[in-house]
Amino acid sequence: MKQFKKVPAHRLYGTFFSMHLRAAMEYKSSFLMSFFGMTLTSLASFFAIWLLFDRFHTVDGYTLSEVLLCYSVILMGFSVSEIFLRGFDTFAGQVQSGSFDRLLLRPRSLLFSVLVSRMEFARTGRFLQGILVTAYAVTHADIVWTPARAGAYLLMLLGCCVFFSSLLILQAGVCFFTIEGLEVMNIFSHGGKELGSYPLDIYGSRPLILFFTFLVPLACAQYYPFLYLTGRADCGLYALTPLWTLAFLLVCIGVWRIGVRKYQSTGS
Amino acid sequence: MKRLRKYITFFSMRVRCELQYRTAALAGIATQFCWGFMYILLYHAFRRTDPSAYPMTEDQTATYIWLQQAFLAMFASWSMENDLIAQIKDGTVAYELCRPMSLYPMWFAKCMASRLSRALLRFLPILLITGFLPDGYRMVLPPSPLHFLAFFVSLVLAFLLMVALLMPAHIAVFFLLNESGIRSIFANLVDFCSGSLVPLPLLPAGLQTVLSYTPFLYLQNTPYLIYSGYVPLSAAPRYILIQCIWLCILVPLGAWMMKKGLSRVVIQGG
Amino acid sequence: MIYVKELCKTFRVARRDGGMKNTLKSFFHREYTEIHALDHLNFTIGEGEMVGYIGPNGAGKSSTVKVLSGILVPDSGICTVGGRVPWKERTAHVAQIGVVFGQRSQLWWDVPVIDTFTLLRDIYSVPETIYRRNLDELTEMLGLSQLLRTPTRQLSLGQRMRCEIAASLIHDPKILFLDEPTIGLDAVSKIAVRDFIKARNRERGTTVILTTHDMQDIEALTERILLIGRGRILRDGSLDALKREYMTERHMTVLCAGLDADTLSLPAGMTLSESHPDRAVFSLDTTVLPVSDAIAAVSAQTDIYDLSVENPSLDTLITHLYKEYEVG
Numbered sequence: 001m002k003q004f005k006k007v008p009a010h011r012l013y014g015t016f017f018s019m020h021l022r023a024a025m026e027y028k029s030s031f032l033m034s035f036f037g038m039t040l041t042s043l044a045s046f047f048a049i050w051l052l053f054d055r056f057h058t059v060d061g062y063t064l065s066e067v068l069l070c071y072s073v074i075l076m077g078f079s080v081s082e083i084f085l086r087g088f089d090t091f092a093g094q095v096q097s098g099s100f101d102r103l104l105l106r107p108r109s110l111l112f113s114v115l116v117s118r119m120e121f122a123r124t125g126r127f128l129q130g131i132l133v134t135a136y137a138v139t140h141a142d143i144v145w146t147p148a149r150a151g152a153y154l155l156m157l158l159g160c161c162v163f164f165s166s167l168l169i170l171q172a173g174v175c176f177f178t179i180e181g182l183e184v185m186n187i188f189s190h191g192g193k194e195l196g197s198y199p200l201d202i203y204g205s206r207p208l209i210l211f212f213t214f215l216v217p218l219a220c221a222q223y224y225p226f227l228y229l230t231g232r233a234d235c236g237l238y239a240l241t242p243l244w245t246l247a248f249l250l251v252c253i254g255v256w257r258i259g260v261r262k263y264q265s266t267g268s
Numbered sequence: 269m270k271r272l273r274k275y276i277t278f279f280s281m282r283v284r285c286e287l288q289y290r291t292a293a294l295a296g297i298a299t300q301f302c303w304g305f306m307y308i309l310l311y312h313a314f315r316r317t318d319p320s321a322y323p324m325t326e327d328q329t330a331t332y333i334w335l336q337q338a339f340l341a342m343f344a345s346w347s348m349e350n351d352l353i354a355q356i357k358d359g360t361v362a363y364e365l366c367r368p369m370s371l372y373p374m375w376f377a378k379c380m381a382s383r384l385s386r387a388l389l390r391f392l393p394i395l396l397i398t399g400f401l402p403d404g405y406r407m408v409l410p411p412s413p414l415h416f417l418a419f420f421v422s423l424v425l426a427f428l429l430m431v432a433l434l435m436p437a438h439i440a441v442f443f444l445l446n447e448s449g450i451r452s453i454f455a456n457l458v459d460f461c462s463g464s465l466v467p468l469p470l471l472p473a474g475l476q477t478v479l480s481y482t483p484f485l486y487l488q489n490t491p492y493l494i495y496s497g498y499v500p501l502s503a504a505p506r507y508i509l510i511q512c513i514w515l516c517i518l519v520p521l522g523a524w525m526m527k528k529g530l531s532r533v534v535i536q537g538g
Numbered sequence: 539m540i541y542v543k544e545l546c547k548t549f550r551v552a553r554r555d556g557g558m559k560n561t562l563k564s565f566f567h568r569e570y571t572e573i574h575a576l577d578h579l580n581f582t583i584g585e586g587e588m589v590g591y592i593g594p595n596g597a598g599k600s601s602t603v604k605v606l607s608g609i610l611v612p613d614s615g616i617c618t619v620g621g622r623v624p625w626k627e628r629t630a631h632v633a634q635i636g637v638v639f640g641q642r643s644q645l646w647w648d649v650p651v652i653d654t655f656t657l658l659r660d661i662y663s664v665p666e667t668i669y670r671r672n673l674d675e676l677t678e679m680l681g682l683s684q685l686l687r688t689p690t691r692q693l694s695l696g697q698r699m700r701c702e703i704a705a706s707l708i709h710d711p712k713i714l715f716l717d718e719p720t721i722g723l724d725a726v727s728k729i730a731v732r733d734f735i736k737a738r739n740r741e742r743g744t745t746v747i748l749t750t751h752d753m754q755d756i757e758a759l760t761e762r763i764l765l766i767g768r769g770r771i772l773r774d775g776s777l778d779a780l781k782r783e784y785m786t787e788r789h790m791t792v793l794c795a796g797l798d799a800d801t802l803s804l805p806a807g808m809t810l811s812e813s814h815p816d817r818a819v820f821s822l823d824t825t826v827l828p829v830s831d832a833i834a835a836v837s838a839q840t841d842i843y844d845l846s847v848e849n850p851s852l853d854t855l856i857t858h859l860y861k862e863y864e865v866g
Contacts, residue, residue, distance in 0.1 A: 004662075004663045004665055004668075005663060005665070006663045007660040007661075007663045012660045012661065015656070015657055016657070019649060019653060019657060022648075022649055023647070023648040023649050026648040026649070026689070029446075030446050033446060033448060034449065034452075036449070037449050037451070037452030038452065040452055040456045041452055041455075041456055043456070044456045044459060044460045044465060047460065048465050048466045051466065051470075051471055051472060051475070052466065054472055055314075055321050055470065055471075056314050056317055056321050057318070058317060059313050060316070098639075098642055099642075101604070101609050102644055104607075104608065104609045104628070104632075105607060105608075105609070105632050105635070105637055106632060106661055107629040107630070107633035107663075108629065108661060109629075178291055178295075180289050180291035180292035180295065181291040181294070181295040182295070183292065183296055183299050184295045184299055187298070187299050191299075191303065194306060198310065202310070203306070203309040203310065203313060204309065204313060204316075205309060208309075264609065264610060265610075265611045
C-alpha cells in the first residue's frame with residue numbers, strides 16, 4: 001500500500017492553531033465575554049491578596065510584591081496550560097461524547113491528536129493579567145537582578161507551565177479510570193494554583209512542602225527557584241529544580257498511556 | 269398539598285440521582301477537606317504574622333472555613349441549572365408556559381432541590397470528621413444552643429436568599445442568550461462579596477460597611493458568624509430580619525424579571 | 539481483505555435497580571453483569587465487497603466496527619484488516635480506512651468545509667497533487683462546489699452528510715465504514731448518497747461495510763448481509779436468498795363487483811384478511827399457491843376491475859428474522 005511523506009507535526013500544529021483561532025473569532029461577542037469573565041476570575045483572587053495585605057502588610061516576612069511574584073508566575077503557568085492543553089482539560093467530555101474515538105481514527109500520535117483537538121484563546125486574559133502583575137511585582141520587589149537570577153525566573157516560569165500541563169494530562173489519564181472521582185484532581189491543579197499564590201513555607205507545614213516537592217513537584221517549579229530569586233537561598237541547585245517537572249511530565253504521560261490502553265480494551 | 273407533594277417527589281428523585289454517584293461524593297468530600305485545610309493554614313499564617321490585626325480567634329476561623337466547606341454545594345455560586353439554561357437558549361421554555369404551574373416557584377424549587385441534594389450527602393461527613401481535628405483546626409460547637417438555633421434559622425434564610433439571587437442570573441440568559449459571561453461575573457461577585465473567597469471579617473472595615481448594604485453579606489457569611497459567636501447573639505435577630513427584608517425584595521423582583529423574559533420568548537416566537 | 543475468526547469481547551456493566559432502597563444498597567456495594575458483546579464471531583469480507591451489517595441494538599454491531607477500526611482491543615480471537623491487526627498498528631491501519639458516523643460529525647462547525655478538508659489533507663499527509671485530484675472528483679460527484687466555502691453550521695443535514703462522506707474519503711481509503719449514513723436525510727439526499735457510495739465501490743473498488751437500521755439502504759447498496767445477534771453471526775448470505783426464504787407472503791388487493799365473505803371458497807394458502815363491499819384484501823402464501831392461481835380463484839367468483847399484489851416491506855422481513863433467531 002502507498003505511504004506518503006508525513007506532514008511534520010509542527011506544521012500541522014500551526015494549521016490547527018489558525019483553525020482554532022478562526023473558529024473562536026466567529027463568535028466575537030461570546031469570545032469577549034469569556035475573555036473578560038476569565039480575567040475577572042483571577043482578578044478576584046488578586047484582590048483578595050491585595051486586601052489581606054492592606055490589613056496585615058506582610059506574611060511570615062514576605063512582602064506583597066514578593067507574594068505577587070509567586071502569584072503571577074503560577075497564574076501564567078496555569079493559563080498557558082489552560083490555553084494550549086484544553087483538549088486534556090475537557091478530555092472527560094470528549095471520551096463521553098465519543099470525540100475521542102474520532103481521534104483514535106487519525107493516523108497521528110494520540111498525544112498530539114488530543115493536544116490539537118482544543119485550544120481556548122479566551123483564557124489569554126488571565127495570562128495578560130499575569131504579565132501585568134509580574135511587571136508590578138518585579139519593579140517593586142527588592143530583588144538584585146543578575147543573569148543567573150533572570151535565568152532562574154525563566155526556568156521557574158517554564159517549570160510552572162510544564163507542571164500545570166502535566167497535571168492536565170494526568171487528569172485526562174485518570175478519567176479513563178474514574179470520571180466521577182475526577183474532582184480530586186482539582187486538589188492539585190486548582191489547589192496548587194491557590195497554594196502557590198503564596199510562598200509554600202507560610203503554611204507552616206513540613207509534610208505539605210515534602211508532598212509538593214517529591215510527589216507533585218509544585219515546590220520544584222516555583223518555591224525553590226523563588227527562594228533563590230529573592231536571595232533566601234544561595235545554592236544554584238535551587239534555581240534548577242524546575243527541570244524536575246519534566247520527569248513529572250513523563251510520569252503523567254505514562255499514566256495517560258496506561259489509561260488509553262485500558263480504554264481500548266474495555267471501550268469505556 | 270398536592271402541589272407540595274410534586275416538589276417532594278422531585279426532590280427525592282434528585283437525591284436518588286446523587287446517591288448513584290458515590291465516587292463523586294467521596295471525591296467531593298476529599299477535595300473540600302484539602303481546600304479547608306489550605307485556607308485554615310493560610311489564615312493562621314496571617315494571624316501569626318500580626319495577631320493584633322486579626323479579628324477572629326483560631327477556632328472561629330477554622331469553624332467558619334469548615335462550615336463553608338460543609339455547605340459548599342448550597343452556596344456554590346458557579347453552578348447554574350444547565351437544563352434550565354438550555355431550555356431558555358433553544359426556546360423550549362415556551363412550552364413550559366402551557367403547564368398549569370407558574371414558572372418562578374418551579375424553577376426556584378428545582379434550583380433548591382439540586383443544591384440541597386448535593387449538600388445532603390456531603391455536609392455530615394465533613395462536620396463529623398472536622399469535629400475531631402487537633403486544636404486550632406477543629407470545628408467547634410456553638411457557644412450555646414440558642415446560637416445554634418439562630419444559626420439554623422439564618423442558614424435557611426441565607427440559602428433561600430442565595431437561590432433568590434441565582435434566579436435573576438438564570439433569567440438574564442433570556443436577554444443575553446449566553447450564560448458563560450453571566451456565570452463568571454455572578455460567581456466572582458458573589459464569591460468575593462459573600463466571604464467564600466476571604467472570610468468577610470478579614471476585609472477592610474470600610475468594605476464591610478459597603479457590603480452590609482448589599483444582600484451579599486447576608487448569604488453564608490451571616491449564619492457562619494452567628495454560629496461561632498463572632499456576631500453576638502443579641503445582634504442575630506437584626507441580621508435575620510435583614511435577610512427577610514432582602515428576600516422580600518429579591519423574590520418579587522425575580523418573578524417580575526421572569527415575566528419580562530418570558531414575554532420576550534413569546535414575542536420572538538420561541 | 540477483512541478476516542475475523544473467533545473474536546470475543548466481554549464487558550462488565552454495573553447493575554442499577556430502581557427505588558431508594560436499591561440505590562442506597564448500591565451506594566455501598568455494586569453488582570456487575572457480564573455482557574458478551576462479541577461471542578466467537580467469524581466472517582471474512584473480500585476486497586471490493588459491499589456488505590450490510592445488521593442486527594438489533596446491542597447485538598454487537600458497534601463493537602465489531604470498533605474492533606475493525608482499531609479503537610477496541612478484543613479479548614481473544616483473530617482479526618486482520620488488509621493484512622494488519624488494527625489495534626497493533628493503529629496509525630498505519632487507520633490511514634487506510636474511512637469512517638462515517640451518521641450522527642457524529644468530523645467537520646469543523648464554525649469554519650468553511652474546505653478548511654476541514656485541507657486540515658485532513660495534512661493529518662493524513664496526502665500529497666497536494668493527489669489531494670487536488672480526489673477533491674475535484676469528490677466535489678463533482680457529490681455536488682459540493684457551492685458548499686465548500688460555507689461554514690458547516692450553515693449547511694442542511696443532507697449537505698452536511700455529503701461533505702462528511704467526502705471528508706472520510708479525501709485520503710483514498712481502501713475500506714469505508716458507514717454507520718447510519720442516511721439517518722435523518724430527505725429522500726433526494728438519501729438517493730444521492732446511495733448513488734455515490736455505489737459508484738465509489740464500482741470505480742475504485744472500495745470495500746464498504748454498512749451498519750444501518752434503514753432497510754432501504756441495505757436494499758439499494760448491498761448484496762450480502764451479515765446478521766449479528768448476541769455477539770454472533772446468525773446469518774451470512776445474499777439479500778435475495780433471504781427474501782426468497784422469508785418474504786413468501788403477498789398481499790393481494792382486489793377491486794371487484796362484490797364478494798360475499800360467507801360463500802367465498804378459497805384454495806389452500808389463501809385467506810381473506812379484509813372485506814369491503816367493493817374491495818377485498820387477501821394474503822397469500824406463495825410457497826403453497828402461485829399468484830396466478832390465486833387470481834384465477836377470485837376471478838372465478840366475481841368480476842375483477844383492478845388488482846394489485848404487494849410484497850411486505852423489508853422491515854417486516856427483518857422483524858421476522860429477529861423473531862426467528864430470538865434476538866431484538
